[in-house]
Amino acid sequence: MLSFTSQRLLVAFSVALTVSIVAFVLLHLSGDLATAIAGPEATVAQVAEIRHQFGLDRPITAQYFDWLWHALHFDFGNSFYYRDTVVSLVVSRLPVTLTLGAISLALSLVVAVPLGVLAAVYSDTIIDRLALGFCVLGQAVPTFCLGLVLIIVFAVQLRWLPVSGTASWKNYILPSIALGWYAVPAVMRLSRNGMLEVLSSDYIRTARAKGLQPSVVILKHALRNAIIPVVALAAVQFGFMLGGSIVIEAVFNMQGLGYLAWEAIARNDFPVVQAVVLILAVIYVALTFLADVANAFLDPRIRLA
Amino acid sequence: MNVTAPAGTDAATDALREAAAARPTLRTAFLRRSLRHSGLVIGSVTLLVIVAVALAAPLLAPHDPYAQDLAHRLIPPIWQANGTWDHVLGTDKLGRDYLTRLMYGARISLLIGALTVLISGTIGTSLGICAGYFGGRVDSVLSYIVTTRLALPVVLVALASAALVGSSLEGVIVVLGLLLWDRFAVVTRSSTQQIARTDYVAAARAIGCSTPRILVSEILPNILSALIVVATLEMAHAILLEAALSFLGLGVQPPLPSWGLMISEGKQYMFFSPWVIGVPAAALVCLVLAINLVGDGLRDVTAPENRG
Amino acid sequence: MPLLEVENLVVDLPVSSGTLHAVNGISFNLERGETLAIVGESGSGKSMTSLAVMNLLPKRANRRANRLVFDGIDLANAPNARMRTLRGSRLAMIFQEPMTSLNPSYTIGNQLTEALRCHRSVPIASARDRAVQLLEKVGIPGAARRLGQYPHQLSGGLRQRVMIAMALMCGPDLIIADEPTTALDVTIQAQILHLLADLKREFGMAMILISHDLGVVARVADKVAVMYAGQVVESGAARSLFGTPRHPYTRGLLNCIPVPGRTTPGAPLGAIPGQLPSLIGPQRGCAFRERCAFAAPECAGDIAFITAEPGHDVRCVRLGALGMAA
Numbered sequence: 001m002l003s004f005t006s007q008r009l010l011v012a013f014s015v016a017l018t019v020s021i022v023a024f025v026l027l028h029l030s031g032d033l034a035t036a037i038a039g040p041e042a043t044v045a046q047v048a049e050i051r052h053q054f055g056l057d058r059p060i061t062a063q064y065f066d067w068l069w070h071a072l073h074f075d076f077g078n079s080f081y082y083r084d085t086v087v088s089l090v091v092s093r094l095p096v097t098l099t100l101g102a103i104s105l106a107l108s109l110v111v112a113v114p115l116g117v118l119a120a121v122y123s124d125t126i127i128d129r130l131a132l133g134f135c136v137l138g139q140a141v142p143t144f145c146l147g148l149v150l151i152i153v154f155a156v157q158l159r160w161l162p163v164s165g166t167a168s169w170k171n172y173i174l175p176s177i178a179l180g181w182y183a184v185p186a187v188m189r190l191s192r193n194g195m196l197e198v199l200s201s202d203y204i205r206t207a208r209a210k211g212l213q214p215s216v217v218i219l220k221h222a223l224r225n226a227i228i229p230v231v232a233l234a235a236v237q238f239g240f241m242l243g244g245s246i247v248i249e250a251v252f253n254m255q256g257l258g259y260l261a262w263e264a265i266a267r268n269d270f271p272v273v274q275a276v277v278l279i280l281a282v283i284y285v286a287l288t289f290l291a292d293v294a295n296a297f298l299d300p301r302i303r304l305a
Numbered sequence: 306m307n308v309t310a311p312a313g314t315d316a317a318t319d320a321l322r323e324a325a326a327a328r329p330t331l332r333t334a335f336l337r338r339s340l341r342h343s344g345l346v347i348g349s350v351t352l353l354v355i356v357a358v359a360l361a362a363p364l365l366a367p368h369d370p371y372a373q374d375l376a377h378r379l380i381p382p383i384w385q386a387n388g389t390w391d392h393v394l395g396t397d398k399l400g401r402d403y404l405t406r407l408m409y410g411a412r413i414s415l416l417i418g419a420l421t422v423l424i425s426g427t428i429g430t431s432l433g434i435c436a437g438y439f440g441g442r443v444d445s446v447l448s449y450i451v452t453t454r455l456a457l458p459v460v461l462v463a464l465a466s467a468a469l470v471g472s473s474l475e476g477v478i479v480v481l482g483l484l485l486w487d488r489f490a491v492v493t494r495s496s497t498q499q500i501a502r503t504d505y506v507a508a509a510r511a512i513g514c515s516t517p518r519i520l521v522s523e524i525l526p527n528i529l530s531a532l533i534v535v536a537t538l539e540m541a542h543a544i545l546l547e548a549a550l551s552f553l554g555l556g557v558q559p560p561l562p563s564w565g566l567m568i569s570e571g572k573q574y575m576f577f578s579p580w581v582i583g584v585p586a587a588a589l590v591c592l593v594l595a596i597n598l599v600g601d602g603l604r605d606v607t608a609p610e611n612r613g
Numbered sequence: 614m615p616l617l618e619v620e621n622l623v624v625d626l627p628v629s630s631g632t633l634h635a636v637n638g639i640s641f642n643l644e645r646g647e648t649l650a651i652v653g654e655s656g657s658g659k660s661m662t663s664l665a666v667m668n669l670l671p672k673r674a675n676r677r678a679n680r681l682v683f684d685g686i687d688l689a690n691a692p693n694a695r696m697r698t699l700r701g702s703r704l705a706m707i708f709q710e711p712m713t714s715l716n717p718s719y720t721i722g723n724q725l726t727e728a729l730r731c732h733r734s735v736p737i738a739s740a741r742d743r744a745v746q747l748l749e750k751v752g753i754p755g756a757a758r759r760l761g762q763y764p765h766q767l768s769g770g771l772r773q774r775v776m777i778a779m780a781l782m783c784g785p786d787l788i789i790a791d792e793p794t795t796a797l798d799v800t801i802q803a804q805i806l807h808l809l810a811d812l813k814r815e816f817g818m819a820m821i822l823i824s825h826d827l828g829v830v831a832r833v834a835d836k837v838a839v840m841y842a843g844q845v846v847e848s849g850a851a852r853s854l855f856g857t858p859r860h861p862y863t864r865g866l867l868n869c870i871p872v873p874g875r876t877t878p879g880a881p882l883g884a885i886p887g888q889l890p891s892l893i894g895p896q897r898g899c900a901f902r903e904r905c906a907f908a909a910p911e912c913a914g915d916i917a918f919i920t921a922e923p924g925h926d927v928r929c930v931r932l933g934a935l936g937m938a939a
Binding site: 011014015016018019022023026027033036136137139140141142143144145148149151152156236239242243244246247250258261262265266268273276277280281284285288 | 344449452453455456457458459460461462464465466468469541545548549552553554555568572575576579582586589590593594597598601
Binding site for chain 3: 201202203205206207208209210211212213216221224225298299300301304
């Protein structure tokens with residue numbers, strides 16, 4: 001378990017480092033930052049001035065190591081637009097996005113896992129068909145469309161919930177449904193297929209031969225084993241949700257990390273963009289690492305190896 | 306030697322004749338299975354209709370997609386009060402005909418879907434085939450690259466790069482094409498690993514075929530059905546992402562009639578005229594649903610366990 | 614009254630190309646404390662028969678029987694809940710695959726005590742005591758320590774011993790062992806078999822032993838039923854059946870095992886040419902006739918059991934011609 005964990009930790013670190021390079025290079029190669037910062041009306045001299053002022057005329061490797069060194073000390077520089085450090089901006093916006101992501105993940109798991117289990121237990125019946133049909137339909141609805149539909153129905157016409165903002169817990173309900181929706185098909189399919197595989201295994205037959213109640217057979221013996229890959233998927237989906245929350249935060253006007261990044265991109269506030277990309281990537285890497293460890297912990301064959 | 310040669314040729318022609326006879330039956334069996342799969346049938350018919358409408362948009366469309374008519378702004382569609390047959394699906398905030406823009410919008414979505422998949426498919430397939438065929442260190446390098454790629458938040462990186470490249474149709478296609486190759490690589494890798502172990506690849510290697518030739522003429526044709534399934538699903542993915550980018554104002558730029566852009570432009574009127582976003586959203590859902598149904602259907606129909 | 618009465622048991626499975634007749638009207642009785650061996654090649658329906666008695670057939674399968682009675686309880690019409698109270702407590706089963714028949718996520722102790730606690734609601738401590746006692750009985754060293762271990766930490770032979778202990782936990786009246794030794798090493802096979810025979814005697818249980826290995830069966834069975842293609846072709850007391858096998862199929866099977874002193878070393882062993890017929894579609898006549906050296910036109914008609922000697926029945930119309938009639 002210890003060697004497994006340390007090996008995964010090493011991989012996670014090197015992936016995070018590679019991602020930081022990719023994120024940095026991507027933003028520096030996609031276009032000329034100095035021209036973008038200076039704006040369309042700037043003269044050649046002004047652009048050169050900005051290039052020098054932000055150190056953009058130095059070799060890219062020097063710029064990268066400089067940036068990385070500061071980033072490792074939680075210093076991502078100052079925002080071009082806000083008169084504030086990037087770190088304090090991120091710290092003030094992160095809770096909204098994390099809350100949104102956590103509620104969305106919880107919602108999608110609460111819907112998708114039982115649905116997947118039901119579809120597997122009642123496979124090839126109408127319940128199974130309905131669940132699969134729901135998945136196919138779910139995958140075709142873009143999150144921002146769902147968000148807008150939810151606003152029209154529940155906020156405007158029924159007036160049950162607020163349209164936008166982050167003032168109270170009620171503000172999180174609609175965005176979480178819209179964001180969580182995205183993960184439901186994948187989680188449901190994985191739970192269903194995992195359950196189907198486990199239910200046809202020899203040890204489930206043993207459990208039934210013991211005369212245990214069907215609920216014990218399904219919940220204790222089958223679900224425990226089928227849930228292991230779902231844990232890993234949930235971690236990955238949480239990472240996707242944090243990355244995808246940009247769309248939902250824009251729809252619902254929530255001042256989270258995604259909204260910050262969206263504004264920053266539109267305003268060429270590239271220290272903020274770079275910081276958000278790196279932070280989301282590092283969170284994703286950390287989540288997949290935790291998922292690997294959780295997997296190993298749940299499976300005695302790895303835990304005791 | 307002379308005596309056995311004609312006999313050998315006979316056997317060879319017999320085998321060829323048998324193969325030729327077997328091919329149409331294989332194809333009809335495939336067709337019969339496809340026609341029995343209701344999801345695949347519904348999906349392909351819908352998709353064909355959308356493609357036909359997109360191709361024939363200049364002939365079918367009742368108006369010019371860019372012609373503004375400020376006197377006739379926000380006319381509701383025909384099923385609502387005040388709707389007119391002149392604008393069946395109504396008009397937008399600049400008085401442009403919604404049906405016309407929807408038809409032209411299908412061209413953008415399909416173009417983006419197809420070209421993105423072409424780019425990402427080429428990248429992902431080459432990486433996956435190499436990793437699957439050579440294995441070992443090449444394989445570990447690829448899985449490391451895929452892990453890194455998955456760690457990047459797609460929407461955010463696509464938005465940022467598209468903004469820097471200059472938000473445009475071409476920019477969106479290139480950025481999405483360079484980002485969405487991961488599933489191609491993963492699927493190609495595992496299919497290649499299976500094919501590379503088979504006897505006919507060993508035979509090709511034994512008669513001295515060069516490695517590139519084995520990859521292209523032995524392995525590629527055999528992983529094609531798996532590739533097509535991934536391509537359809539990734540096409541849907543690309544179309545959804547383009548809509549999201551355009552909705553956020555950093556994808557395709559006005560006045561192009563992208564569906565995501567139509568939804569974004571309609572957002573400010575949605576409280577009073579929900580159809581402004583409802584119509585393009587419904588079109589988007591139909592297209593993506595149709596593509597996904599085709600992809601899922603093809604997977605069911607070509608799955609090896611269904612053969613025989 | 615017999616402990617288990619089975620009369621005209623039928624198991625059908627719908628498959629894409631028709632109906633598969635896995636078990637085709639078989640009958641047998643089992644007294645308390647008796648061992649019945651069901652013998653046949655793989656695919657002959659012996660496992661399906663045992664799963665049908667336990668009501669553990671695959672969901673798609675249909676089971677019908679004129680009589681399926683266990684200790685006065687009609688199993689054919691018992692509701693699922695009633696069946697569940699019998700399974701694991703009075704009817705226990707040991708499966709063929711010890712490597713995969715234990716849940717990898719739970720400890721041996723957890724899985725051993727589970728059935729007892731479900732059926733008898735005994736406290737954990739006494740359930741664990743019983744588990745330790747039985748693990749020692751089935752010959753597992755360091756029994757108390759094993760309770761905390763996971764299946765993957767045990768070898769195949771040990772796991773099968775655990776499965777046997779698990780089946781004994783509630784003190785069943787009938788134990789069904791479906792090829793309990795097939796997946797194990799040859800040396801361990803004999804140990805497990807002797808263990809089963811000893812335990813059966815000690816606990817006074819009846820046993821149905823499913824096997825394709827006649828050598829195994831000859832040593833432990835009181836009665837033998839030979840199955841072929843979903844039918845019983847010959848059944849009788851072990852001594853009588855092995856002493857004078859009458860059905861051409863049984864005789865073919867017995868020719869396949871070398872017998873010290875009777876088989877000439879180096880001489881080829883008998884093999885039955887051909888393969889099992891398709892069980893899909895209507896079944897009529899003797900299923901073995903395609904492979905039988907003595908087949909005649911009447912073998913395609915309906916065939917009744919002939920009692921060759923008391924308690925020894927044979928399903929063959931050609932017995933007279935073979936000189937095997939009583």
